[in-house]
Amino acid sequence: MDLARLERIYDAYAKIYDRLFGRVFDGPRKAAVQWLDARPGERVLEVGVGTGIALPMYGPDPFVVGVDFSLGMLREAQTCISAHGVTNACILRMDAMRMAFPDSCFDALMAAYVVTAVPDCRQLMAEMVRVCKPGGRIVIVSHLHHRNRLIAFGQRLLSPITQHLGWRTDLSLEAVLAGTPLQVTRVTTVPPLGLWYLVECRNAKPA
Numbered sequence: 001m002d003l004a005r006l007e008r009i010y011d012a013y014a015k016i017y018d019r020l021f022g023r024v025f026d027g028p029r030k031a032a033v034q035w036l037d038a039r040p041g042e043r044v045l046e047v048g049v050g051t052g053i054a055l056p057m058y059g060p061d062p063f064v065v066g067v068d069f070s071l072g073m074l075r076e077a078q079t080c081i082s083a084h085g086v087t088n089a090c091i092l093r094m095d096a097m098r099m100a101f102p103d104s105c106f107d108a109l110m111a112a113y114v115v116t117a118v119p120d121c122r123q124l125m126a127e128m129v130r131v132c133k134p135g136g137r138i139v140i141v142s143h144l145h146h147r148n149r150l151i152a153f154g155q156r157l158l159s160p161i162t163q164h165l166g167w168r169t170d171l172s173l174e175a176v177l178a179g180t181p182l183q184v185t186r187v188t189t190v191p192p193l194g195l196w197y198l199v200e201c202r203n204a205k206p207a
């Protein structure tokens with residue numbers, strides 16, 4: 001799916017996104033932020049920040065930059081920042097597959113429900129690795145291919161349909177990490193239904 005079409009889909013979701021996908025995915029979002037374990041003074045990048053729903057979860061310590069391509073979602077993120085009095089975050093409109101940040105400028109990166117939403121997840125991962133410091137942390141929470149082959153078959157069948165809704169269901173963790181220098185340090189399934197994965201990686205690119 002191309003980026004313009006994806007933007008139209010997420011612009012259309014923007015006003016109702018939190019009602020549809022807010023509470024049901026909040027547990028894994030909080031767990032992802034906890035795993036990220038951002039310390040005072042660290043710079044965190046959240047790619048595909050959406051409505052900014054996770055921004056209040058980081059607490060006051062790190063400085064968080066959120067990027068998203070959908071202006072509609074970013075407008076909601078600005079409202080969220082104001083409503084929660086978040087003072088340590090800023091949001092920018094940017095294609096996460098071609099980010100305007102220098103190499104190795106973030107200590108930690110978070111991507112919640114994004115790797116399956118971008119047009120090219122390999123390009124996204126390459127960019128995340130590029131802007132993350134060597135040894136930095138990358139935490140991903142996403143719907144990925146299940147280990148159970150029957151469920152994985154169903155996910156593959158559904159993917160052409162869900163792509164019209166703004167995400168795919170046929171990606172495996174192996175495909176997401178292929179060709180990257182990322183080392184998985186922790187992985188677990190998360191609710192609802194244990195069909196989503198929470199993955200913590202260390203960026204093992206050379207210094």
Ligand SMILES: C[S@@+](CC[C@H](N)C(=O)[O-])C[C@H]1O[C@@H](n2cnc3c(N)ncnc32)[C@H](O)[C@@H]1O
Nearest residue numbers: 010048050068069070073095096112113117118
């Ligand atoms: C399913 S939403 C996830 C939003 C949020 N992270 C959350 O926890 O709910 C996917 C988000 O990724 C954004 N997105 C998709 N492709 C993108 C890209 N190439 N660059 C920036 N944002 C992108 C969409 O606009 C949307 O806001």
